[in-house]
Amino acid sequence: MSRKSGFIQEFKKFILRGNVMDMAVGVIVGGAFTAIVTSLNQDILTPVLAIFGGTDFSNLYVKLGSGDTAPVLMYGNFITAVINFLITAFVIFCLVKFINKLGDTLHHKEETPAAPTTKKCPFCKSEIAIDATRCPHCTSKLDEQ
Structure with missing residues (x-):
């Protein structure tokens, strides 16, 4: 069944x-x-x-x-x-x-790419917020660019 x-x-x-x-x-x-x-x-x-x-x-x-x-x-x-x-x-x-x-x-409409919201820490290569001044992972101070 x-x-x-x-x-x-x-x-x-x-x-x-x-x-x-x-x-x-x-x-x-x-x-x-x-x-x-x-x-x-x-x-x-x-x-x-x-x-x-x-x-x-x-x-x-x-x-x-x-x-x-x-x-x-x-x-x-x-x-x-x-x-x-x-x-x-x-x-x-x-x-x-x-x-x-x-x-x-x-x-085919041209779309403008969205502004990035993250960046990579130059020291530990972790992904962090674009406006961060210090890396939350390695605590390195980031240069403002």
Whole structure:
């Protein structure tokens, strides 16, 4: 029984890790984003391309055989899926590029280093307060600099 509960505890630990939760959120957001890109392609881009002599790819197919039960290859749907993929990849590329550029801009701000708060005793090499006039470790009198 303890072997089974150990497995369950290990599974809970795995599921509750941050990266697994991040991945789950990414999958959900990705699904919603895919619906947006599919709508962009089918409802906006395809009709615009049709105005300029383009074709609605979803109507392209090849019937393999004769009769009502013959299999049909809907290669137009495949072309539409490839276009959706390319649009999605392009938008994600642009987003990642923008986020990386934004991160670089934020990380490259020049920060002035903080003033030192300690110094080393020239006699015993202990770390002491910057404004000390005597070393608390070796009691040597320090020159003011």
